[in-house]
Amino acid sequence: MDWPRGLDGLSYGGDYNPEQWPEEVWDDDVLLMREAGVNLVTVGVFSWARLEPREGEYDFAWLDTVLDKLHAGGIRVNLATPTASPPPWFTLAHPDALNVRADGVRQVHGSRDTYDVCAPAYREASRRIAAALAERYAEHPALAMWHVHNEYGSTSYSEHAERAFRVWLEAKYGTLEALNAAWWGSFWSQHYGEWDQVLAPRATQYLANPAHELDFKRFTSDAMLEHYKEQRDLLREANPEVPITTNFVFGQWVPVDPWKWAPEVDLVAFDSYPSHPDERAEQQSALHADLSRSWAGGDWLLMEQAAATVHSKDGAVAKTPGRMARHSMVHISRGSKGAMFFQWRAGRGGAEQWHSALLPHAGKNTRMFREVTEFGNTLPGIAHTVGEPVDATVAVLWSPESWWATSGAHLPAPVDYLENVAQIHRVLRDRGVVADFASPEGDLSKYATVIAPTTYVLSKAAAENLRWFTAGGGRLVASYLTGAVDEHCQVWLDGYLGGLTDLFGVRVTEHLPQPAGERRALWNFGAAERFCELVELRGAQCVTQYATGDLVEGQPAVTVNPFGEGEAWYVSCKLADDAWDRLFEELELAGPGGPGLDVVDRGPWRFIVNHTDQEAQVGHIIVPAGSWAVDKKPQ
Numbered sequence: 001m002d003w004p005r006g007l008d009g010l011s012y013g014g015d016y017n018p019e020q021w022p023e024e025v026w027d028d029d030v031l032l033m034r035e036a037g038v039n040l041v042t043v044g045v046f047s048w049a050r051l052e053p054r055e056g057e058y059d060f061a062w063l064d065t066v067l068d069k070l071h072a073g074g075i076r077v078n079l080a081t082p083t084a085s086p087p088p089w090f091t092l093a094h095p096d097a098l099n100v101r102a103d104g105v106r107q108v109h110g111s112r113d114t115y116d117v118c119a120p121a122y123r124e125a126s127r128r129i130a131a132a133l134a135e136r137y138a139e140h141p142a143l144a145m146w147h148v149h150n151e152y153g154s155t156s157y158s159e160h161a162e163r164a165f166r167v168w169l170e171a172k173y174g175t176l177e178a179l180n181a182a183w184w185g186s187f188w189s190q191h192y193g194e195w196d197q198v199l200a201p202r203a204t205q206y207l208a209n210p211a212h213e214l215d216f217k218r219f220t221s222d223a224m225l226e227h228y229k230e231q232r233d234l235l236r237e238a239n240p241e242v243p244i245t246t247n248f249v250f251g252q253w254v255p256v257d258p259w260k261w262a263p264e265v266d267l268v269a270f271d272s273y274p275s276h277p278d279e280r281a282e283q284q285s286a287l288h289a290d291l292s293r294s295w296a297g298g299d300w301l302l303m304e305q306a307a308a309t310v311h312s313k314d315g316a317v318a319k320t321p322g323r324m325a326r327h328s329m330v331h332i333s334r335g336s337k338g339a340m341f342f343q344w345r346a347g348r349g350g351a352e353q354w355h356s357a358l359l360p361h362a363g364k365n366t367r368m369f370r371e372v373t374e375f376g377n378t379l380p381g382i383a384h385t386v387g388e389p390v391d392a393t394v395a396v397l398w399s400p401e402s403w404w405a406t407s408g409a410h411l412p413a414p415v416d417y418l419e420n421v422a423q424i425h426r427v428l429r430d431r432g433v434v435a436d437f438a439s440p441e442g443d444l445s446k447y448a449t450v451i452a453p454t455t456y457v458l459s460k461a462a463a464e465n466l467r468w469f470t471a472g473g474g475r476l477v478a479s480y481l482t483g484a485v486d487e488h489c490q491v492w493l494d495g496y497l498g499g500l501t502d503l504f505g506v507r508v509t510e511h512l513p514q515p516a517g518e519r520r521a522l523w524n525f526g527a528a529e530r531f532c533e534l535v536e537l538r539g540a541q542c543v544t545q546y547a548t549g550d551l552v553e554g555q556p557a558v559t560v561n562p563f564g565e566g567e568a569w570y571v572s573c574k575l576a577d578d579a580w581d582r583l584f585e586e587l588e589l590a591g592p593g594g595p596g597l598d599v600v601d602r603g604p605w606r607f608i609v610n611h612t613d614q615e616a617q618v619g620h621i622i623v624p625a626g627s628w629a630v631d632k633k634p635q
């Protein structure tokens with residue numbers, strides 16, 4: 001399906017909230033959008049209260065006018081269903097449809113995202129508003145795409161969720177006997193005699209059962225997906241030609257399994273908000289882009305980013321001139337079919353009144369709007385690159401189940417799975433390597449190297465996949481705790497590693513967590529931080545050993561084992577960035593880019609984004625400091 005419908009080149013624009021402004025501003029908006037090169041806007045994301053002011057009573061007049069004006073101005077519309085923010089009348093009439101936190105507190109309206117996807121009243125109201133929008137706008141000439149909901153994220157531990165969870169469990173396990181076995185129910189007297197005895201894993205006295213928690217996370221992702229699919233199917237039925245999406249993010253805010261979701265959307269859309277103001281923002285942008293492309297299996301769309309600021313936990317930091325364009329180009333070079341933002345016009349009021357925008361409070365005569373306009377008007381010049389594939393021969397495993405399972409408090413030492421994945425990606429990116437991500441059970445055949453950072457949960461199927469990949473000539477690199485448990489969070493006995501001790505040629509015999517801040521040196525390879533393992537050689541060669549540390553001094557730290565046509569490397573500890581860099585040097589993983597310089601080859605084209613304050617030259621292409629270029633790739 002061609003998407004967004006009616007846009008051949010790159011999309012440029014953002015969330016547009018005309019309902020927050022008087023009608024006379026709307027004409028100005030369209031004029032300024034055209035001036036800035038904006039060709040796509042996302043309308044209606046949080047507009048439920050304005051679209052359905054009372055149950056079953058709709059007010060579409062304002063939206064009709066907005067869509068007609070946009071159409072007349074040649075601006076395409078990504079029309080949202082507003083279900084991420086139920087209106088006050090709904091939540092007061094259906095308090096049971098508000099989400100309940102793990103500590104039992106039921107949230108109230110006053111912000112957004114207060115919904116429980118398992119509540120029947122919410123499901124019904126969501127279908128109703130989606131159907132009403134579909135009926136009215138499915139044939140509107142401005143409609144380029146549907147945007148269902150927004151950043152699915154409200155986990156609910158309500159009684160509705162609990163009931164649906166039991167149905168999900170029964171479908172998965174069939175019998176209570178199987179559930180009890182999978183959950184290791186004999187521990188702490190958690191053996192269930194009736195399905196109704198199973199609860200959502202709310203706050204409890206001490207540690208929760210990890211298998212119970214993992215299944216609830218899987219269930220929550222599936223329950224949200226059902227909610228999405230109900231709306232998608234209604235929209236699809238109204239006009240099968242219009243593509244449908246919803247927006248993902250990286251991290252806890254959107255706790256879904258993108259490998260399962262991606263096939264259900266017509267395009268993968270992603271909201272990228274780096275959380276560090278320094279050069280890590282560029283590393284994170286590249287990470288987000290590579291994840292999105294991998295979930296999509298090709299082109300995707302950057303749906304949101306901030307125009308003028310990078311947000312961190314200490315507050316926002318202004319983007320220096322040119323940084324907005326460079327971040328956008330990091331995404332476009334890595335397969336995004338455009339650069340979209342939150343938001344078009346900065347709001348006067350509301351919780352996000354200080355969030356940046358393409359059109360700032362001070363209006364068009366601003367540095368920001370000039371920069372936005374300049375960048376928007378250069379994009380048609382690179383439209384010919386759209387659709388060219390990004391070639392990657394290295395994949396990093398991305399396992400939502402390992403992320404969820406390592407967030408439990410019961411592990412030997414805290415594991416930051418998302419950081420471990422991000423770390424591998426940033427070290428590769430700083431060495432100029434553009435990597436894909438892959439699912440542990442996905443097709444790995446096109447990669448020469450697969451890196452599995454702390455892939456804690458390894459199902460039998462995933463383990464067999466890695467065995468097959470390596471036997472067929474692949475190079476596998478796995479790090480500590482990989483394959484520690486199976487899909488039920490039960491430990492793989494006799495050496496962990498997902499039962500792949502023959503593949504790695506080692507057995508892991510003990511986990512050796514160490515105090516935060518303490519390091520164990522490795523010969524010629526930096527140091528292990530926080531975590532290392534005692535490893536017994538069973539055929540593998542030792543690449544480096546621990547130089548210090550009780551129990552581990554002189555023991556293997558990094559090993560390699562030939563297997564079939566390929567080889568399996570094992571890193572039995574948490575390495576710092578420089579040690580991974582050293583290992584990747586050994587593996588000859590390097591590309592033309594480097595820290596501060598993104599270089600991505602796509603078909604005949606080479607994209608270069610220079611984040612440094614020095615002019616850069618890559619082959620024949622010269623890129624000024626803080627700028628970007630697209631040119632012919634050298635033959």
Ligand code: GAL
Nearest residue numbers: 150151271273304342352355
């Ligand atoms: C996103 C959200 C937007 C806006 C933005 C602000 O998570 O989808 O509606 O809130 O964050 O950064």
